[in-house]
Amino acid sequence: MYKTEKFSIRDTGEIKKDISVASEFSKSRTVFFGDSDNLVHPDLIEITKFAVEKLNPERITSYARLKTASSMSLKGLKEIRESGLTRLHFGLESGDDETLEMIKKGISSKEAIEGGKKAKKAGFEVSLYILSGITEKWEQHALNSAKAISKIEPDFVRLRSITVIPNTILWNRMKKGIYKPLDPVLRLKEVKLLVENVECETMLFSDHVSNYLWSENGPPFYTGVSGRLPEDRERILEVLERAIKTAEALKNSGKLVDSNMLASAGKIVL
Structure with missing residues (x-):
């Protein structure tokens, strides 16, 4: 995502100016710090405290990297949390080392956990993708x-289906026939297997269009699954079972459509 961008740490004064402008125009209850790994900013605590002072939000959320969090001291993370940053969004992507190596994530499952x-x-709410x-x-x-x-026990798990x-x-690689995204039916079975084996309390979301499945020239018949685990596990599994049966029937008739097919046809841009 950032291959064409040169890494740099943005000037704290510029960030504060943006926050000040936002305070004049926005009445949002929450604040989200964008970019990929704000934990590396040396003035993150100062910036967060300034956002709290200017915006008085109910929650401040940030993207972050598990590799960075694993390398930091617990004391350092607690200080950031105490400054007012309350939730971190991490791209776990996979807990499988072979898969992490394949996608060049640059982290092992042990480091991620x-x-x-x-x-x-440290007291953060944690959201894993x-x-x-x-x-x-x-x-x-x-x-x-x-x-x-199950080992991390995140507050939220968010599913994102690969869309090339x-x-x-x-x-x-896909054009050369070297790589192929997982068949949509198998992808549903993969999600089902994941849901069946999560052994902690967490909220599951599929809050992205990449998870959708369509019938040809029709509306989406599957828009993902959501609910609290383990309480809603059976309901979620029932939704997935129905979606699998529908997807299998549409696949057999050549009418099953997923986000990769739409992206390849230039009909959606993610």
């Missing part, structure tokens, strides 16, 4: 991801 657990211990449909070894990916989630973007490495 350590980073997530440390963030939780899991990548669905990335590998043909979907059972391995699902089971090991469920294990990692034009002119990326995966796109070029």
Whole structure:
């Protein structure tokens, strides 16, 4: 995502100016710090305190990297939490080391689990993103991801289905026949296996269009699953079972459509 961008740490004064402008125009209850890894900013505590002072939000959320969290001291993370940053969004993607290596995530499952657990211990709400449909070894990916989630015990798990973007490495591999995203029916079975094996309390969301499945020239028949685990597990599994049956029937008739097909046809841009 950032291959064409040179890494730099933005000037604290500029950030404060943006926050000041936002305070004049926005009445939002929440604040989100964008970019990929704000934990590395040396003035993050100062910036967060300024946002609290100017905006008085109910919640401040930020993107972060599990590798960074794992390398930080618990004391340092607690100080950031106490400054007013309350929730961190981490891209776990997978708890399976082979899958992490394949997608060049740059982190092991052990490091990821350590980073997530440390963030939780520091008092943050933790949201983990899991990548669905990335590998043909979907059972391995699902089971090991469920294990990692169960060890971290995040507040939220968010599913994102792989949608190959034009002119990326995966796109070029796909065009050469070297790579193929997981079949949509198997992707549903992968999600089902994940849900069956998560052994902690968490909220599951599929809050992204990449998870949708369509019938040809029709509305989406599947828009993902959501609910609290373990309380809503059976209901979620029932939704997935129905979706699997529908997807299998549409696949057999050649009318099953997913986000990769729409992206390849240039009908959606993610």
